[in-house]
Amino acid sequence: MIEVDGSFLEGGGQILRTATALAAIKKIPCRIFNIRKGRPNPGLQTQHLMGLKALAELCQAKLQGDFLGSQEIKFWPGEIKKEKLKIKIETAGAITLVLQTLIPVCLFAKNPVEIEFEGGATDTFFAPTVDYFRYVFLSVLEKMGPKIEIDVLKRGYYPEGGSQVKVKIYPSKLKPINLTERGGFKKILIISGASESLKNKKVAERQLMGTREVLKKLNLPIEERIEYYQTQSPGSQICLIAEFEKTKIGVDNLGRLGKRAEDVGKEAALELLKEEKSKACLDKHLADQILPYLALAEGKSAVIVSEITNHAKTNIWIIQKFVEGEFKIEGNLIQWVPK
Numbered sequence: 001m002i003e004v005d006g007s008f009l010e011g012g013g014q015i016l017r018t019a020t021a022l023a024a025i026k027k028i029p030c031r032i033f034n035i036r037k038g039r040p041n042p043g044l045q046t047q048h049l050m051g052l053k054a055l056a057e058l059c060q061a062k063l064q065g066d067f068l069g070s071q072e073i074k075f076w077p078g079e080i081k082k083e084k085l086k087i088k089i090e091t092a093g094a095i096t097l098v099l100q101t102l103i104p105v106c107l108f109a110k111n112p113v114e115i116e117f118e119g120g121a122t123d124t125f126f127a128p129t130v131d132y133f134r135y136v137f138l139s140v141l142e143k144m145g146p147k148i149e150i151d152v153l154k155r156g157y158y159p160e161g162g163s164q165v166k167v168k169i170y171p172s173k174l175k176p177i178n179l180t181e182r183g184g185f186k187k188i189l190i191i192s193g194a195s196e197s198l199k200n201k202k203v204a205e206r207q208l209m210g211t212r213e214v215l216k217k218l219n220l221p222i223e224e225r226i227e228y229y230q231t232q233s234p235g236s237q238i239c240l241i242a243e244f245e246k247t248k249i250g251v252d253n254l255g256r257l258g259k260r261a262e263d264v265g266k267e268a269a270l271e272l273l274k275e276e277k278s279k280a281c282l283d284k285h286l287a288d289q290i291l292p293y294l295a296l297a298e299g300k301s302a303v304i305v306s307e308i309t310n311h312a313k314t315n316i317w318i319i320q321k322f323v324e325g326e327f328k329i330e331g332n333l334i335q336w337v338p339k
Helices: 013-026 046-058 095-106 130-144 203-218 261-277 284-296 310-322
Strands: 002-005 030-033 062-064 072-076 084-094 113-121 148-154 164-169 185-195 222-229 236-244 248-254 301-304 325-330 333-338
Touching: 002 013, 002 310, 013 030, 013 046, 013 072, 013 095, 013 284, 013 310, 046 062, 046 072, 046 084, 046 095, 046 113, 084 095, 095 113, 095 130, 095 164, 095 284, 130 148, 130 185, 130 236, 130 248, 130 284, 185 203, 185 261, 203 222, 203 236, 203 261, 236 261, 248 261, 284 301, 284 310, 284 325, 284 333, 310 325
Parallel strands: 002 030, 084 113, 185 222
Antiparallel strands: 030 072, 062 072, 113 164, 148 164, 185 236, 236 248, 301 333, 325 333
């Protein structure tokens, strides 16, 4: 049984997500303790618990310690056989974080896996928005072989959630990837969305105005989308995606009470420019999200990232416990070398 200290470095839920996913794929039992010790509310919160229970159902695992607030779990994985999962999240738990646990495992199933989410949030704090997840993360991951479909039937924001999302993941053999050059710049896609209840205040349009204020001097090709949705709680989000010939880099931001919509867009645009200036092929958030897939692919991979965050360092530490091989870092170049 592999022992994992959940307080290592970043000390958040990512340790739980990566460790249990790899345990399921490699069929190695694990014990995780000090779960989310680095957080103000340590232990399992709703989205961690839902993700864990869904994973246990997916791979017929035996699970101990699966209750709210638990700081230690034991996980004994079985065979990946389940083809349909229905996940009900009563709170605004992040759907994209639950998917971070499930997608790698579903790629190793024998048949496609359909996942239906009822409740939870598509766009919430401390998690990738569903637009970033679809148009940046999955776009890069698909270069490695996987085919994943996400259908957002209803958006959900903090605090009530209330999303409806369907996901279909097809089994796939992961191919190595070499992303050390971006290729030529193509365009920036901006998706600005908000609840229907904020339409009179033109929140989505104003977020877009904030991005224009920053980007207008650059005279770049830009595609803009404005969207409004029926939601249980009012909220808004914006996602900026810079498309290159060989890759995509993205940033997102969320509206919040007391914050001008224009500032939400402006912050996102400034962050995108910072990522772009790094000349990296992957933004700092995608850098840590893609690492498990590099290690699970058959062969060497190499990516240039904008920043090696504590999230990335934490994921590297966990992955090397479960997968035979080594991450090598030179500056902002990350290479996976299998044994």
